[in-house]
Structure formats: C-alpha cells, structure tokens
Amino acid sequence: MSKIAAPIAPPKRFKKMLSAVAPTQSAESRAETLEIRPVRHSDLDAVIAIDTMVTGLEKRAYWNSLYRRYADAVATGQYFLVAVRGDETIGFAIGEVRDWEFGAPPCGWVFAIDVHPQARLAGAATQLLKAICDNFRQAGVSKVRTMLSRDNTLILSFFRSQGMMIGPFIPLEMDLQA
Amino acid sequence: MKLQQNTRLALYSLLEFAADPERQISAAEIAQKYAVSSHHLAKVLAELSRVGMVQSVRGVGGGYRFVGNARRLTLMDVISRFEEMLPTENTHQQLTPVGQALASVLSEIDEIAKASMSSITLETMLHIAERFHV
Numbered sequence: 162m163s164k165i166a167a168p169i170a171p172p173k174r175f176k177k178m179l180s181a182v183a184p185t186q187s188a189e190s191r192a193e194t195l196e197i198r199p200v201r202h203s204d205l206d207a208v209i210a211i212d213t214m215v216t217g218l219e220k221r222a223y224w225n226s227l228y229r230r231y232a233d234a235v236a237t238g239q240y241f242l243v244a245v246r247g248d249e250t251i252g253f254a255i256g257e258v259r260d261w262e263f264g265a266p267p268c269g270w271v272f273a274i275d276v277h278p279q280a281r282l283a284g285a286a287t288q289l290l291k292a293i294c295d296n297f298r299q300a301g302v303s304k305v306r307t308m309l310s311r312d313n314t315l316i317l318s319f320f321r322s323q324g325m326m327i328g329p330f331i332p333l334e335m336d337l338q339a
Numbered sequence: 340m341k342l343q344q345n346t347r348l349a350l351y352s353l354l355e356f357a358a359d360p361e362r363q364i365s366a367a368e369i370a371q372k373y374a375v376s377s378h379h380l381a382k383v384l385a386e387l388s389r390v391g392m393v394q395s396v397r398g399v400g401g402g403y404r405f406v407g408n409a410r411r412l413t414l415m416d417v418i419s420r421f422e423e424m425l426p427t428e429n430t431h432q433q434l435t436p437v438g439q440a441l442a443s444v445l446s447e448i449d450e451i452a453k454a455s456m457s458s459i460t461l462e463t464m465l466h467i468a469e470r471f472h473v
Contacts, residue, residue, distance in 0.1 A: 311454030318413070318458045324466065327455065 193247050195285055197292040200232050200241040207250035211277050231255055240296045244285040252276035254289035258300050268304040269297030286319055340452040346421040348383045356393055356405035357461045365402035390420060415456040
C-alpha cells in the first residue's frame with residue numbers, strides 16, 4: 162500500500178487563479194501536511210460524520226460493514242483509505258479491483274470518495290484518488306472507473322477535473338412491478 | 340447537442356482567455372485563429388463582458404481578459420447564456436403515445452448531455468485541450 166505525505170498545494174500552473182478562491186487558512190494549517198493512509202478503526206467515527214454531513218443520512222451499520230470488508234483487504238484488491246491532516250480525519254476513498262464485471266477486463270472501481278466540506282479545495286480528494294489509482298496500478302490494472310448520479314455535479318466535476326471521461330457502459334434500470 | 344455558432348464562439352473565446360488570464364487578447368486575434376468575422380465575434384464578446392465573464396481593456400494593446408473563475412465556470416454556465424434552454428412546446432404528434440415515447444428517449448440523451456456540460460469546467464476543458472496539442 163502506498164503512503165503519501167504531500168504538502169497541500171495547488172498545481173503550479175493555475176496557482177494564481179486558485180489563490181483567489183481558496184478558503185481562508187491559517188499559516189499553521191497551511192503548513193500541516195496531508196497524509197493518505199489505510200483506514201483505522203479510530204477513523205470510522207470521522208468517516209461516518211463526513212458522510213452524514215454530506216448525505217444527510219447516518220449509515221453506521223453500512224460503514225461498519227464496509228470497514229469489516231475493506232480494511233486490511235489489500236491482498237484481495239480492496240482499498241479503504243483516509244486523508245488525515247494533523248490528527249484530524251478529513252476525507253476517505255474506497256475502491257476495489259473487479260474482475261470481468263460486465264464482461265470488462267479487470268479494472269479499478271472507486272465507489273466512495275468524499276472530503277469534509279470545510280477541508281475541500283485543498284487537494285485532499287486529488288491525493289486520495291491518486292493513492293487509490295497507485296494501488297490499482299500495483300494490482301496490475303490500467304483502468305479506473307466510477308459511477309455516480311448525474312445530479313451530483315460537484316463530484317462529477319471533481320472526477321472530470323482528474324481526467325475522467327464518460328466510459329463505454331450505459332447504466333440501465335427499471336422499476337420492478339409488485 | 341448541437342451548439343449554435345455564437346455559443347461555440349463564446350466557448351472558444353473564453354478558453355483562449357482562461358488559458359492565460361493575465362494576457363489581454365484582441366477580438367481580431369481570436370477571429371483570425373477561428374476563421375470568423377471580427378464583427379460577429381464582437382457581439383459575442385460584448386455579451387460575455389456584460390455578464391462579467393470577461394473584461395474589456397481599452398487603449399494600446401487592449402482587448403479582453405478573463406475575469407471569471409475557471410475552476411467553477413462550467414460549459415453549461417456559458418451555453419445557457421447563448422442557447423434557448425426552454426422545453427419544446429407540445430405539438431399534437433408529441434402528445435400521442437409514440438410521440439411521448441420518442442420524447443422520453445430523447446430526454447434521456449438531453450439529461451446526459453446536460454450532466455456532462457454542467458460538470459466540465461473551463462479549467463478541465465483546458466486540460467482536455469492539452470491532450471490535443473502536438
């Protein structure tokens with residue numbers, strides 16, 4: 162599992178533009194580094210709190226289940242990472258390598274990623290996605306996919322900004338008749 | 340989704356400005372690059388200036404420069420300024436079962452197009468454009 166400890170800094174190319182929109186941060190918080198590491202049980206309350214804040218629905222049983230399945234599951238191509246600044250867990254990402262799903266060759270799927278709203282625009286989600294992708298590469302896959310609601314413009318914009326394009330699959334659904 | 344020429348010109352211009360926000364670029368330079376009339380482009384730039392996406396700079400070396408936020412301004416923000424986004428009026432044919440079925444399939448395509456346009460910022464577009472540089 163890769164471990165990233167990177168200073169929080171926007172890409173040099175757009176630094177001037179970003180400086181106009183970045184949230185106000187103290188000199189102390191700017192100096193703190195962001196660490197991306199595998200989830201620990203002590204992170205779970207913060208992860209659940211971030212998800213609850215963003216979705217408006219606490220899903221503790223769901224997150225406990227994810228923790229049991231994805232923590233310490235690197236050997237089976239499953240990754241549950243958190244972003245930590247100082248001693249605060251500010252974000253998370255979960256992904257896994259899926260083999261031949263929908264007939265596709267093995268590829269990485271990111272199915273959860275979020276950052277505390279007050280810690281956004283500082284590169285944490287970018288570092289989380291990079292770490293997940295590094296793990297996928299080490300697992301031998303060369304493609305990463307995700308799927309989300311088309312109404313979720315914020316996260317869609319994030320994945321787009323990372324270079325993701327619409328893939329070859331079309332999601333379909335229907336209501337089941339009683 | 341087929342975009343009108345004014346919309347495409349607005350996007351081309353904004354991307355030129357946003358690629359180098361410090362630089363003032365003349366309408367003539369953009370018109371030459373995209374092989375369009377300066378007169379036509381001037382109307383588009385006037386609208387972009389009116390809504391605060393670009394700023395007109397007068398004098399020698401004047402032109403326009405980008406004053407928006409490339410990390411937040413999406414393609415849809417620009418498109419909605421230039422395209423009629425109202426739903427089409429229901430004709431007699433569209434109210435038939437077949438007409439409604441066709442409208443529902445076409446709306447699927449529109450929804451996907453809107454989601455794409457709403458999630459791609461000018462900054463993301465500049466990154467995509469870099470892939471096409473030789």
